[in-house]
Amino acid sequence: GQQVMQIPQYQHVQEGEDxxxxxxxxxxxxxxxxxKQRPGGHPVxxxxxxxxxxxxxxxxxxxxFGEAKKNSSLHITATQTTDVGTYFCAAxxxxxxARQLTFGSGTQLTVLP
Amino acid sequence: xxxxxxxxxxxxxxxxxxxxxxxxxxxxxxxVSWYQQALGQGPQFIFQYYREEENGRGNFPPRFSGLQFPxxxxxxxxxxxxxxDSALYLCxxxxxxSEKLFFGSGTQLSVL
Numbered sequence: 001g002q003q004v005m006q007i008p009q010y011q012h013v014q015e016g017e018d019x020x021x022x023x024x025x026x027x028x029x030x031x032x033x034x035x036k037q038r039p040g041g042h043p044v045x046x047x048x049x050x051x052x053x054x055x056x057x058x059x060x061x062x063x064x065f066g067e068a069k070k071n072s073s074l075h076i077t078a079t080q081t082t083d084v085g086t087y088f089c090a091a092x093x094x095x096x097x098a099r100q101l102t103f104g105s106g107t108q109l110t111v112l113p
Numbered sequence: 114x115x116x117x118x119x120x121x122x123x124x125x126x127x128x129x130x131x132x133x134x135x136x137x138x139x140x141x142x143x144x145v146s147w148y149q150q151a152l153g154q155g156p157q158f159i160f161q162y163y164r165e166e167e168n169g170r171g172n173f174p175p176r177f178s179g180l181q182f183p184x185x186x187x188x189x190x191x192x193x194x195x196x197x198d199s200a201l202y203l204c205x206x207x208x209x210x211s212e213k214l215f216f217g218s219g220t221q222l223s224v225l
Contacts, residue, residue: 004155006155033213033214035214041218042115042203042216042217042218042219043156043203043214043216044115044216045213045214045215048213088155088156090155100158100161100169100171101146101156101158101214102158103148103155103156103157104155105153105154105155106154106155
């Protein structure tokens, strides 16, 4: 079955430093989504990437989808304490049909004030 | 606020018992998915229901079953509970299967 690897598993940064998490799929994807889960909370949708090579920005967050549609990254510029949480990529291998997302194991971000 | 509510928030069961978890989706969200999230892991897809029919299933045994009702509510049933079933169970709704997921706050199930 499809595998989604996400690295690093943990990241501790000083407030103001940048942060990047990477997601790699064993198969070509139709699209990829990113979610954030705060401690004790539930995953919250951040963004969906569909096109090869796509880059999207949300304020300090930059999301990229690889040219081969098998990898993706999330970069946060100048982290803040509000960025604390676990960031998951969620891969969708199919187009349409059931949204059977395969989640990565997540990167847990700690921001030290 | 996602508009997706789950009940109960916490549940303790013993091995071999049966459990029913409930989810109420946003009005108009005709698709509901259930995910299992073990501690320190990403959510794992259990199954999806679209217009009250099962529309896809992950790698979970038949003792995991579900129902979706016309009023946008749904249930996850687990029979013959095992210790490894201890996890956070998340319900996620969406419009027409291919949109972003709106997750509920989850039910934390502990099997002793």
